[in-house]
Every structure is written in structure tokens, then in C-alpha cells.
Amino acid sequence: MLRPVSALTKSALVLVLFAALNVSVTFGQSRWGQTATNGSGLGLGDATEITWGFVSDGTAITPAYSGESSDASDLVSFLDMNLGSGAGGSDLTNRPWFSVFDSIFDRWDAVSGLSFSYEANDSGQRIDNTISPRGQLGVVADVRIAGHSIDGQTGSNTLAYNYFPDHGDMVIDTDNVSFYSNSSNNYLGLRNVLAHEFGHGMGLPHVTANDSRQLMEAFVNTTFDGPQIDDIHQAQVRYGDNWEENGGNDTFSVATDLGIFDGTEILIGTDANMGSTVVEVDPDQVDFISIDNGTDVDFLKITLDSIYDMSFALDMVGPTYDHDGDSSYSLANQSDLDMVLLASDGTTVLGDSNNAGLGVSEQIDMILEAGTYYVQILGNNDATQFYQFGASGFSAVPEPGSMVALGVLGALLVGRRRRIVR
Ligand SMILES: [Zn+2]
Structure with a gap:
């Protein structure tokens, strides 16, 4: 099954598993121009600080794809059920799965001029690509992570999608129970999806390569762990290297x-x-x-x-x-x-x-x-x-x-x- 290109919404991108999907997209900005921490005026090569966080379950998500459900986000309960809830509570940093997400941002931080901090607050605003939400310190993250049913877990299968900067929000397909609950190599499947999706969230498009050795290729790959050499290069094109942080x-x-x-x-x-x-x-x-x-x-x-x-x-x-x-x-x-x-x-x-x-x-x-x-x-x-x-x-x-x-x-x-x- 090939998903019709017309179903793709502006600046949405998709990661697919085991299926051919010829994605043609309208690219957003190639990098962040404004963040909650840095304010506006950011340009190519500038080190950049981005806040990230989760939306609460029940937050509305406008479907980006034909067939995607219009259900509210159920990501937190999905993760609690399939990766463990620990002691529960409102502080998500205590969840056993929090470190899986946090590690992805730490990894992109280590190989680029990007740095990240977790924003515990959320505005509750709908995830919607027709609006351009702005992060605000103590109020809402630059990058908000949500999840609901997108297209099941068989066939031409979308695992997640992510908006380009300065939108940056991520929607995970919570139908994919078996894929995301696979704890092999510390949830390598989930981690590579998150690292890939946030690659889009920082402005990286898909790369076509015939060696299947880059994270930003359109199909999920668990033969490596995290960003590879082309991915790191593309991140540094946009944000410089790690030494550009903290005044450079x-x-x-x-x-x-x-x-x-x-x-x-x-x-x-x-x-x-x-x-x-x-x-x-x-x-x-x-x-x-x-x-x-x-x-x-x-x-x-x-x-x-x-x-x-x-x-x-x-x-x-x-x-x-x-x-x-x-x-x-x-x-x-x-x-x-x-x-x-x-x-x-x-x-x-x-x-x-x-x-x-x-x-x-x-x-x-x-x-x-x-x-x-x-x-x-x-x-x-x-x-x-x-x-x-x-x-x-x-x-x-x-x-x-x-x-x-x-x-x-x-x-x-x-x-x-x-x-x-x-
Ligand atoms: Zn992708």
C-alpha cells in the first residue's frame, strides 16, 4: 500500500516501517529561527536551546494524514502500560521511560550546537500544523510530544511523524504496541524512531542513500544506534558543533x-x-x-x-x-x-x-x-x-x-x- 502524497499535510513527515512510501513534502524552515530560551533572530550555524515536553493525555491532535484518528493524545498512558509506570504521579521525570526520551535529546546535544531542557509545563493547546505555536519558558515547550492512533501496526505503517521548525511537535502512533514495547538494546526501536523524528524536528529532511546507514533515511533501522555521520553533519550545518554552545x-x-x-x-x-x-x-x-x-x-x-x-x-x-x-x-x-x-x-x-x-x-x-x-x-x-x-x-x-x-x-x-x- 502506498500512501497518497496528497494526504500529506504541509511540513509533516513520516517514518515508515517495512513499507515503501514515496514521500514528497513541502519543507518548512531548515532550522529553528526562534525558541523559548533564545528568542528570535536565530540563523544558520547558531547554537540553539530547545525545550521539550509531553502533552497531557486528553490533549487534542488535529490529524495530519488521511485515516489518522482524531482521538486525543493517550501517549502517557500508552507508555505507562507498555514501558512501565514506576510510582506514577504527575512528575513524568520519575517514569521509567522518561530517560529513554531524555537520552535522545542528550545525544543530539552531544554531537551538535543544540542543547535541550525538559519543560514540565504544557499549555494544553491542540497539536495542529495550521497554527505556529511558540514555546514559552515555564508555560509550554518548543517541542511537544503527543501520541494517538495513526494507522494501526500492520501494512504500510507509520510509526510517528514530526513537524519541522519552528513547529517541531511529534505525534507517535500508539497503535504500535509490539514495536514500541520491545525493550531490546534499551528500547533501540523506540529510541531510533525518536531520534529520527526529532531529526525532522530540528529541520533535517529525509536523506536517500543506498547504504541504509543513516538515521534520516525514511525507513526505521535498528542495525545502528542514533545519529550517524550524515545525520551529525546535517545537524552541524544548521547548529554548528558542540563547541558553539555557551558563547562558542x-x-x-x-x-x-x-x-x-x-x-x-x-x-x-x-x-x-x-x-x-x-x-x-x-x-x-x-x-x-x-x-x-x-x-x-x-x-x-x-x-x-x-x-x-x-x-x-x-x-x-x-x-x-x-x-x-x-x-x-x-x-x-x-x-x-x-x-x-x-x-x-x-x-x-x-x-x-x-x-x-x-x-x-x-x-x-x-x-x-x-x-x-x-x-x-x-x-x-x-x-x-x-x-x-x-x-x-x-x-x-x-x-x-x-x-x-x-x-x-x-x-x-x-x-x-x-x-x-x-
Ligand atoms: Zn522521517
């Missing part, structure tokens, strides 16, 4: 502090460096960093405990795979990144590396005295580029006449080639 790292005064360099290599951004083919992302991997567009700049702070002959290396990383019909889509070839080494004042350029071309690594080698330095990373293309950054070095013993002086002289010469301070 776009100036030297708020640089990400990589700590003390004592001769042991420092390496960051390693989890996106999976080689040329897609490797499964495990749910404990969090080291995905990027320059999210042509205006994003990352500042890294590194403090040397002694004099070293240092090498700073910047690699553009990510696999090549099938993505929306492009069989050679390469995450390592999204933006041409440059790297600048700055002195302790955060502005004096000691060296830079700006090799031209997508996927071309950058490197700066220099003898540096003990002290604090900053590394500035920026992109030449308006695209989101995963990178890996490494700092390595070996002790440099000053010779009579001072290698340090030579190092500084070298830095000044290199620094004259090009000065980039953005």
Missing part, C-alpha cells in the same frame, strides 16, 4: 582550551576521521567538530609547558558515500579550511597555512617557547567541514645563539606571507 569559540577570548602541551600529542575531531567509507557511529562518540560555514571561525588555545619544535596539523575528514543521488558525496571535500597560529595576545600572527583546495591538509611547523598560543581555523567555502586538528612536538633545546630566536624569525617571515585576522 569564535574569538580568541573564548577559545576552546586544549590544555597544557607537555610533549604528548593533542588530537581532536577524531570521530569524523573514519577514513573514506562510512563506519557506524557509536552512541558514545562525541568528538565531531567542524567549521559550519564561511563565517564560522574556531579558536583553539594551547599552552606549552616548555620549548618545543611544534607541528600543528589540520586535516579535513569524513567519508565518501551515496547522498541524495550523488554517489561520490564526500564529507572531506566540503570546504577549504585554513589555519593560523597566533601569539599569546590572540592577534599577532606567528604563522599560517592556507593551501588551496578541498580536502588539502594544512600544517605549521615552528619552534615555540613555553607560553600560550592560539590556533585559528576558518573556512573559505559556505559549507560545513569536519576537521581533525593535531598538535605534536618534541623538546627543543636552545643552542648558543638561541634556536628560539631563529624560531621567532621564521615565524615573522612566514607571518608576512599572509595575515588573516577575521
Whole structure:
């Protein structure tokens, strides 16, 4: 059975199980422009705080699909019955299933510039895609989760659907008792549905791929756990990486502090460096960093405990795979990144590396005295580029006449080639 496209309501999306469904949708905004916490004016690449919560049972839901019931939400009683109610009560955070939902938001938080908080209050307003509800702190969540009967649990089967930003609400099909009550791998089926649906809730469309290895493909998949590499990349396109949260790292005064360099290599951004083919992302991997567009700049702070002959290396990383019909889509070839080494004042350029071309690594080698330095990373293309950054070095013993002086002289010469301070 193929669901007629005409039955799809604007900005509604669907996740189906075991059935072909050629979904054509009108996309909403590609990301949140306004939230209860941040207010309005949010743009591409901005870190964003989103509140989420549950509607009370009995809250009305306007059907989005032909055949969907017009019943009020029964999600809480459905979850209590099938996943356990614990001690019950009005505080849903005590329910055994609360942590399943919470873990999904924690996971998206860990791999993007999104952060989440649970909103215990709800306005009781109808779930309806013809209105544009706004979250309000202490009153109603940005993202409201509801559930009722959509289309049973057999045949062409919708498990849930979710509205795009700035609507964001989720409706779960509470007919799907056997699917959602399956506790295997800590409710992996439910968790991947929730992670997928909230992918739509943050603005991600379906991706077509021929490898069935991305969360945002239209069919539920329990061979992996949570967002995969394309999903994480798409999240960072919209919200930047995790370091963009809490004021970000776009100036030297708020640089990400990589700590003390004592001769042991420092390496960051390693989890996106999976080689040329897609490797499964495990749910404990969090080291995905990027320059999210042509205006994003990352500042890294590194403090040397002694004099070293240092090498700073910047690699553009990510696999090549099938993505929306492009069989050679390469995450390592999204933006041409440059790297600048700055002195302790955060502005004096000691060296830079700006090799031209997508996927071309950058490197700066220099003898540096003990002290604090900053590394500035920026992109030449308006695209989101995963990178890996490494700092390595070996002790440099000053010779009579001072290698340090030579190092500084070298830095000044290199620094004259090009000065980039953005
Ligand atoms: Zn979907």
C-alpha cells in the first residue's frame, strides 16, 4: 500500500516501517529561527536551546494524514502500560521511560550546537500544523510530544511523524504496541524512531542513500544506534558543533582550551576521521567538530609547558558515500579550511597555512617557547567541514645563539606571507 502524497499535510513527515512510501513534502524552515530560551533572530550555524515536553493525555491532535484518528493524545498512558509506570504521579521525570526520551535529546546535544531542557509545563493547546505555536519558558515547550492512533501496526505503517521548525511537535502512533514495547538494546526501536523524528524536528529532511546507514533515511533501522555521520553533519550545518554552545569559540577570548602541551600529542575531531567509507557511529562518540560555514571561525588555545619544535596539523575528514543521488558525496571535500597560529595576545600572527583546495591538509611547523598560543581555523567555502586538528612536538633545546630566536624569525617571515585576522 502506498500512501497518497496528497494526504500529506504541509511540513509533516513520516517514518515508515517495512513499507515503501514515496514521500514528497513541502519543507518548512531548515532550522529553528526562534525558541523559548533564545528568542528570535536565530540563523544558520547558531547554537540553539530547545525545550521539550509531553502533552497531557486528553490533549487534542488535529490529524495530519488521511485515516489518522482524531482521538486525543493517550501517549502517557500508552507508555505507562507498555514501558512501565514506576510510582506514577504527575512528575513524568520519575517514569521509567522518561530517560529513554531524555537520552535522545542528550545525544543530539552531544554531537551538535543544540542543547535541550525538559519543560514540565504544557499549555494544553491542540497539536495542529495550521497554527505556529511558540514555546514559552515555564508555560509550554518548543517541542511537544503527543501520541494517538495513526494507522494501526500492520501494512504500510507509520510509526510517528514530526513537524519541522519552528513547529517541531511529534505525534507517535500508539497503535504500535509490539514495536514500541520491545525493550531490546534499551528500547533501540523506540529510541531510533525518536531520534529520527526529532531529526525532522530540528529541520533535517529525509536523506536517500543506498547504504541504509543513516538515521534520516525514511525507513526505521535498528542495525545502528542514533545519529550517524550524515545525520551529525546535517545537524552541524544548521547548529554548528558542540563547541558553539555557551558563547562558542569564535574569538580568541573564548577559545576552546586544549590544555597544557607537555610533549604528548593533542588530537581532536577524531570521530569524523573514519577514513573514506562510512563506519557506524557509536552512541558514545562525541568528538565531531567542524567549521559550519564561511563565517564560522574556531579558536583553539594551547599552552606549552616548555620549548618545543611544534607541528600543528589540520586535516579535513569524513567519508565518501551515496547522498541524495550523488554517489561520490564526500564529507572531506566540503570546504577549504585554513589555519593560523597566533601569539599569546590572540592577534599577532606567528604563522599560517592556507593551501588551496578541498580536502588539502594544512600544517605549521615552528619552534615555540613555553607560553600560550592560539590556533585559528576558518573556512573559505559556505559549507560545513569536519576537521581533525593535531598538535605534536618534541623538546627543543636552545643552542648558543638561541634556536628560539631563529624560531621567532621564521615565524615573522612566514607571518608576512599572509595575515588573516577575521
Ligand atoms: Zn522521517
